[in-house]
Amino acid sequence: MNHALETSTRKVILSMLKTQGPLSVHDISKQLGITEMAVRRHIHSLEKDDLLETKLVRQAMGRPSNVYTLAPQADELFPKKYMQLTLDLLDELLEGEGQEKIERLFEGRQAKLESRYQSRMSEKSLEERVAELALIQNENGYMVDWSQLGEDAYMFSEHNCPITQVANTFAQACQCELALFRNLLDANVERTECLAKGASKCVYIISQNK
Template structure:
């Protein structure tokens, strides 16, 4: 199966789980009209990406049954009008506790996000880490692409054609600074530079990652 078909099948599985809440691999295979074997491969990939989770149901006879459902991260893939609420909340927070405290809150948020990324990057080579980061950013709606600029020494360029938090970034551009700090913390052996910035009117955000 080619990559585009695999992606569409995985997206269809996520949409099915959103509607059904929980389902077995067999139920999903029947609904998607694909083989159970192919379904299990897709489910394995979605589990590794943190988009789904499962409950193990033990029965009196036969094998235990796995029931799959969307994880919180999986549900966050689907459109939610959080931007306006987030900006309004930050405005209220700024009025209540001041800009310095809000900046500390945003910093803490990016530190938590970096910790979540690290869970899926630990133990991998630099190129594998960058590739996994781009995959996760794609899942979050950033339309990320990876370009290998140099192989020895390694040098990578990440291009993001969409800002998934554009509403917040427009009102609170400091979140972009925290984002750059987050990327730097994920690759301590590298220099991470922002080369392009949507907030400054460019058509993408760009990050250059190279060995120090």
């Protein structure tokens, strides 16, 4: 079986479990028209990726059989509209409460993030704080790399922005991220490239406060 067909069958099995709930190998085999051996191969692959959970079900006649359901992490494989919902809510807030309310909302988010991460910066050198900020941003999906430019100077690049759609519409998102970096690093931080403005990445130049 070629790779494309293997991938397609995996997706179909995941969709079946999403829409129909618990299914046995026999159920899946019957619906897909493929052998139970082929189904088991796909099930094994999905279990290996921690996408399935197994439950032993007793039957009125015969031996108990395994049925399969989606593991919680499999839910992330299905389409979500979280970002559109966020944009719609922000638009409603802007229309009803005005620009000042939007700015206070983003500033409040910035303050919460500072409070959450400030302890991770204490008693560290600037280089250690930059490294820690990279860890934090990578934990949040920003795909960061950084390098030293000179003594107490660094380039910090984010190759992905999970909130790009929000930042494209609301400049406050980028402004607050810049302020967050300056406060967490206790350093001079300048943004030289920005994904929300059409660049291929966000780039920050970080240097010791003078």
